Amino acid sequence: MDFLALVALAAIGLHFLRRRDQHARIALLGSRLAPYRIEPQMETLLDGYLRWLDEADVDRRRQIWQTLSATEQSLAEQLRRFAADVAGLEAPLAQVSKLPMWLPWAQPLLSGRLLFDVRRAFAIHAEGVAAVAANEPGLDDKARAYMMSAELLLLQHTCHWFCRSKTVAGARLLARHGTSYTQVLASVSPRTRDAYVALTGR
Template structure:
């Protein structure tokens, strides 16, 4: 009986620490994201790509792609400012545990088991910028596919920072019907190489 009570107290303690840490991280990230319309721009692009790809009229399709180009550049501008703002966050507050689940104080006690959110967002900013400017000279359909993957991977990193890798991957699968592995395979080679080196993959 005493062991059961001890285990219940331990579980409650871990849950409390987890909730407190997650709330702190959400508040920190939210305080920076709240200045921009990044989420709204991402949704506009995702919906716009589907409209463009499903449009049978060539002239109408071209109009949609042109409008999306403006939105892409606006996303780049806002995300670059967001990443620059995050770069000023204290290093201790920017650590992301590489472990798949939350364990209290891992980021403080074992910083070697973490990666830096600031560096990750800088990588995402470069990847989104490259894809939006179509540096690979891809057809518009392929460009949209690559930029979508860059956006989804960035979103995964933000959820990973706030919750855990497991939760972030589950959210991606539920929201975009795409796995973490698929997204990672679909970003530009430059993004994938820099990102994998950062997270120790």
């Protein structure tokens, strides 16, 4: 068998390994998210903030904001419960590669400094969303909506990073929301940003 044939076989093998690993992670995360309404509530908030900003009628804006505030509180509670649920994952299943691209057998092969624990990441997200929902930073409504949007986008980024890779997560963030990982990280609360960077690196 010549060299090119070996390379082709290796590439095919890696492709199937990647698909199997990613499908397993997607299924794992999906099973943990299934009891909650986290994803639809995130979408409700992200779309709702834009609708609130575009609304000219003062009374209507107030009504929309009240609805959004109630959704924030519900989401914060669900994320708290979700993070507690995920904390029960076995450690090997919770390890995520910090490398930009997917690597086969990354968890057993990489040293601890090249991995992060997604259980801690979800705890950081739950704490960050709860703090902004309670308006602990003391922001006006517009700034609070902006910060909460960033907190939710960073959470979404972590989910994609866990299931696929950091590079894919960043590309999806840019494609779906027109914003970069760097911009999102700069827009979350300082407490979330510091904890997230300490856990995952830049």
